[in-house]
Amino acid sequence: MHRIKNFKIIFISLYFSLIFLSACSDIPISHDSPVSAKRQREKGDGKFFGEDALKLGGKSSQHTETGSIGVNSFLWHAVLDTFSYMPLKAVDPFGGVILTDWYSVAGAGKERFKVDIVILGRQLRSDGLRISVFKQALNSEGNWVDMQVDPEMVKELEDIVLIRARQLRIDS
Secondary structure, eight states: OHHHHHHHHHHHHHHHHHHHHHHTOOOOOOTTSHHHHHHHHHTSTTBSSSTTSOBTTSOOSSOOOOOTTSSOHHHHHHHHHHTTTSOEEEEETTTTEEEEOOBOOTTOTTEEEEEEEEEOOSSOOTTSEEEEEEEEEEOTTSOEEEEOOOHHHHHHHHHHHHHHHHHHHHHO
């Protein structure tokens, strides 16, 4: 028991000594260090993910369609605007994936919807977006049962997002 305490004290002393010695070393810090990367991000002028990417809180000064996030920023914003009323379950700006949680339309409490959106590229194109809609209805036993979704509904949602993305592009 006494040996374990001594070992812990020696280990902790050695650990802090190594930290202290490494802090006092004269090894130059490279420009790729996390500290300099953090400073670069802080100087980003409100921009998110780099110079040509999304700009938070304002309009882009250039008519760029792409950003460092890997997907078209106009489509990204259009999807978020269009589905802002639904609770988000997962958002991946690098992969262009937005997953909503189940949402019940007011007045239709026996149905709920869930939407999965994937932005497929950096260009603002009609085939650059894939939306999947899932629908469930409450049966008489109180269980949610999967229902068929009208393909026209999915097409209409895609059109709404594309129209909004074009408006955002024109406005920038």
